Amino acid sequence: MALHDGREQEDFLLEGAVRGERACLEALVERHQNMAFMVAMKVVRNREDAEEVVQDSFMRAFGALHKFTREARFSTWLYRIVYNTALTNIAGRKMNLVDVCEQQEDLPELSVKELSSDLLNIEDQRKFVQLALAKLERDDALVITLHYIGEKNIAEICEILTLSKSAVKMRLLRGRKQLQEMLEGILKKETRNLL
Amino acid sequence: MKDQKEEDRRLGWLLKTYGVQTASTVSTQRLKESVVAAYGATQTTKISSGSPCPWVARAIAFIFLLWMISFVYFLWPISIKREVAISVLSFILGLWTVILWLRRSQQIIFLQ
16 A cells, blocks of 8 residues: 555656656655665765766656656666666776775775674764675675665666676675675674664 | 574664665755756746647737738838837737746746
C-alpha cells in the first residue's frame, strides 16, 4: 500500500513537473538529490565534482522528462543518468585514476575491530561507516548504497548500472561481507543498543 | 539463515543511519533554482506551442491585418486626417503591448 501510495505520489509530482510547476520540481529535487549525490560520489569520489554531476544530471533528466515512459521508476531512470554522467565526468578527467588513488591513500586504516566500540561517538561511527564504504570497490559500493540506502531491488540496480543479475548479486554479497568485517565492532555495539 | 537476515537488517540500519552523505545546502538551493528556472521556462514554451491559443491568435491577427489593409487601401485615412492614422497606430501598439504583457505574466505564473 505504501509503495502504491509512493508511486501515486511520484506520478503526481511528475505530472506537475511536466507542467512546470515549481513546487513539484522542487519536491522531486529534494526527494532524489541526496541519493543522486551518493551515486555520483561513489564514482567521482570528490564532493565538488559530485555536485556538478548531480546538477548536470538533473538538468538532463528534467529536460528529457517528456521522453520518460514510466516503465521504470523515476528514481531508477534518474540514477542511471547520474551514473552515466559521473562516468563521463571521470572519463573527461585524464588525472582521474591518480586522483582516486591519492584519495584512497589519504584514508586512514580502518581499525574499528581493534577499537573499543563504546568509545566511538555518533560522529566517529558516521566517519567509520563512510570510510568503510569508501574502502569498497566502486561498483561494490554502488550496489551496497543503492540496495541498502536507496532501497533498490536487484532488477533496478541492474538497470541503473547496466550489469547482469549475477554480477549485481555477486557484488552485493562481496560488499556485504567486506563491510560486515570492517564494521564488526560498530555492528556489535548497535546490536547491544537495539536489544 | 535467520542470523544472516538479522545481520543484513542490522547492516541496512547502520548504513541508513551513518552512511548517508548529503550535498551542501548551497548546492541544493542552486540545483533547485536552476531546475525551476530552466525547466519551468522550457515547459511554458512547450505548452503554449501545443495549445490551440496560437492558432486563434494567428487567425485574429490575420483578419485584423486584412481589415487594416482594406481600410487603408479604400479610405486612405492619412490623406483625410492625420489623427486617424495616429490613433490606428496607437491602437496597434497598445494591443501589441497588452499581448506581450499577458504572455509575460503567463510565464511568471508557470514559474511560481
